[in-house]
Amino acid sequence: xxxxxxxxxxxRSRSPETGSGVRLEVIRAGVRTxxxxxxxxxxxxxxxxxxxALDAGALRRANRLAGNPPGAAGxxxxxxxxxxxxxxxxxxxxxxxxxxxxxxxxxxxxxLPLAVRAGAVIDIGRATAGLRAYLAVxxxxxxxxxxxxxxxxxxxxxxxxxxxxxxxLPVGPATALPPGVDVAPHPPPxxxxxxxxxxGPRDDWFTGDAWRTLLSAEYxxxxxxxxxxxxxxxxxxxxAIDGELPSEGxxxxxxxxxxxxxxxxxxxxxPTTGGYPVIGVVDPSDVDLLAQARPGTTxxxxxxxx
Amino acid sequence: xxxxxxxxxxxxxxLPGDDAVSAAYELLTGLRERGELTAAEIVPAARxxxxxxxxxxxxxxxxxxxxxxPTPPGTEGNTQITITTRYDGEDLDDVARLWGTDRAGVIAIxxxxxxxxxxxxxxxxxxxxxGLGPHHHVPRRAxxxxxxxxxxxxxxxxxxxxxxxxxxxxxQLIGRTRExxxxxxxxxxxLLTPGTxxxxxxxx
Numbered sequence: 001x002x003x004x005x006x007x008x009x010x011x012r013s014r015s016p017e018t019g020s021g022v023r024l025e026v027i028r029a030g031v032r033t034x035x036x037x038x039x040x041x042x043x044x045x046x047x048x049x050x051x052x053a054l055d056a057g058a059l060r061r062a063n064r065l066a067g068n069p070p071g072a073a074g075x076x077x078x079x080x081x082x083x084x085x086x087x088x089x090x091x092x093x094x095x096x097x098x099x100x101x102x103x104x105x106x107x108x109x110x111x112l113p114l115a116v117r118a119g120a121v122i123d124i125g126r127a128t129a130g131l132r133a134y135l136a137v138x139x140x141x142x143x144x145x146x147x148x149x150x151x152x153x154x155x156x157x158x159x160x161x162x163x164x165x166x167x168x169l170p171v172g173p174a175t176a177l178p179p180g181v182d183v184a185p186h187p188p189p190x191x192x193x194x195x196x197x198x199x200g201p202r203d204d205w206f207t208g209d210a211w212r213t214l215l216s217a218e219y220x221x222x223x224x225x226x227x228x229x230x231x232x233x234x235x236x237x238x239x240a241i242d243g244e245l246p247s248e249g250x251x252x253x254x255x256x257x258x259x260x261x262x263x264x265x266x267x268x269x270x271p272t273t274g275g276y277p278v279i280g281v282v283d284p285s286d287v288d289l290l291a292q293a294r295p296g297t298t299x300x301x302x303x304x305x306x
Numbered sequence: 307x308x309x310x311x312x313x314x315x316x317x318x319x320x321l322p323g324d325d326a327v328s329a330a331y332e333l334l335t336g337l338r339e340r341g342e343l344t345a346a347e348i349v350p351a352a353r354x355x356x357x358x359x360x361x362x363x364x365x366x367x368x369x370x371x372x373x374x375x376p377t378p379p380g381t382e383g384n385t386q387i388t389i390t391t392r393y394d395g396e397d398l399d400d401v402a403r404l405w406g407t408d409r410a411g412v413i414a415i416x417x418x419x420x421x422x423x424x425x426x427x428x429x430x431x432x433x434x435x436x437g438l439g440p441h442h443h444v445p446r447r448a449x450x451x452x453x454x455x456x457x458x459x460x461x462x463x464x465x466x467x468x469x470x471x472x473x474x475x476x477x478q479l480i481g482r483t484r485e486x487x488x489x490x491x492x493x494x495x496x497l498l499t500p501g502t503x504x505x506x507x508x509x510x
Contacts, residue, residue, distance in 0.1 A: 041346050041347065041359065042346055042347060043430075043494075043495075044347040044349045044356075044358070045347065045348060045349050045350065045425070045426060045499070045500055046426050046430060046431060046494060046495065046496040046499060047426035047427050047428060047429055047430045047431055047432050047433075047496070048430045048495075146490055147490060147495060156429055156430050157471070158430065198311065198312075198313045198314060199311075200310050200311050200312060200318075201310035201311065201312040201317075201318040202310075246351065246352030246353045246354075247351050247352050247425075247427055247434075248318060248351040248352065248353070248354040248356065249318065249347070249349035249350075249351050249354065249355075249356025249358070250356075251312050251313055251316045251356070251358050253313060254312070254313075271427065271428070272349060272426070272427050273349065273351050273425070273427035273428070278312070281312050281313030281316070282313075283313065283314060284313065284314065284315065304314065
């Protein structure tokens with residue numbers, strides 16, 4: 001499937017729900033901004049992808065700083081570039097890719113709770129490293145959930161549309177006070193990424209050389225990287241078994257090797273099943289790092305402890 | 307039966323065929339319902355069942371019944387669905403030629419087969435239906451269509467399926483139904499879930 005299914009009966013309401021009456025007014029959406037929470041796990045047997053924030057750890061941190069439960073919905077802002085206004089005094093928090101931030105044109109800090117007045121305008125500038133910044137609003141974004149999640153699934157078209165200039169997003173009532181935090185730096189790593197990888201489930205479909213190559217060679221994140229997966233470029237991984245593999249279930253972080261031998265690592269919007277063999281699986285705790293890797297980033301794989 | 311690790315919290319169980327997949331899927335979902343297995347996802351596919359979100363995959367190896375192939379499950383007790391279909395698909399004549407019959411013959415075979423949902427995938431609510439005999443398997447189209455409308459009934463390989471939403475697709479199109487295959491207001495949202503028994507009926 002090369003494009004999101006269209007014509008689905010997914011509700012796409014943009015009107016604020018009843019509730020707290022607080023709204024986040026998006027003045028400028030940036031290159032690619034979506035609403036994300038922790039996704040809709042448990043439905044893969046119906047063909048429904050997990051979806052959710054690509055850097056789930058960063059969304060959790062933003063929620064904690066804004067006084068929200070970990071699974072509240074926020075904005076995933078690719079490369080920064082968002083400007084938005086809140087209609088009532090609340091707490092905001094920005095995590096993930098480091099970006100210059102201002103509130104009402106005054107510099108503000110990422111990784112800290114930001115108490116803002118009613119009508120305050122937050123600007124999240126262009127990311128200086130990494131790919132994806134997360135904005136949490138006290139109370140969380142309360143666009144209508146679809147199958148228990150407010151995440152935009154770019155593969156299957158479930159959940160709200162990507163955020164556009166002028167969108168008005170409802171915010172729920174704040175449930176807790178933000179924590180007292182002095183410093184909460186969490187910059188994404190720069191330079192080469194090291195990802196721990198587990199062999200299998202189909203490493204035996206490859207030559208022994210292919211596994212050694214994966215662990216010794218340098219790969220680069222290609223420009224063909226989106227919420228479905230990160231394509232890599234580097235030495236070709238050669239197959240030992242030709243022919244077709246019947247479709248089978250896929251996990252987050254699966255390293256699938258299509259016919260051209262160039263690996264692709266699946267991220268949150270990955271399809272639930274696939275037919276190319278999976279040589280290894282990136283440890284789930286390293287997938288957040290990969291989600292912040294810009295095209296051109298060099299990757300090394302190291303064996304995960306058995 | 308063979309199990310392979312897929313990272314720290316998932317295992318992929320290999321099975322000899324779709325009957326064994328259905329049996330293993332029922333066994334594992336039953337274990338989970340009774341609280342004897344923790345798994346966030348149990349995903350049947352063509353020759354495998356994936357367990358994901360498993361806190362202790364090594365313990366699951368011990369739960370599995372060794373080399374013994376589970377008995378193919380019966381279909382009594384499973385949900386039964388009839389899908390009323392207008393057989394006017396663009397590839398109906400091609401399928402008739404591949405099957406050595408005519409349009410009426412294709413309709414008779416398709417409506418005369420008891421299908422079962424082997425697994426879902428490709429898109430939310432897209433079910434892979436097994437039941438056609440080996441001599442009624444057909445290849446995919448050489449060139450996939452860029453848009454197949456929602457409700458299209460189609461064939462590829464050993465499977466029959468119905469497109470839940472409009473999407474690109476390379477299957478052989480034999481008809482269309484007005485049934486809604488994926489409805490967010492239903493629980494579960496998919497009309498066809500693994501194990502469901504499906505029959506097709508010609509629209510009068």
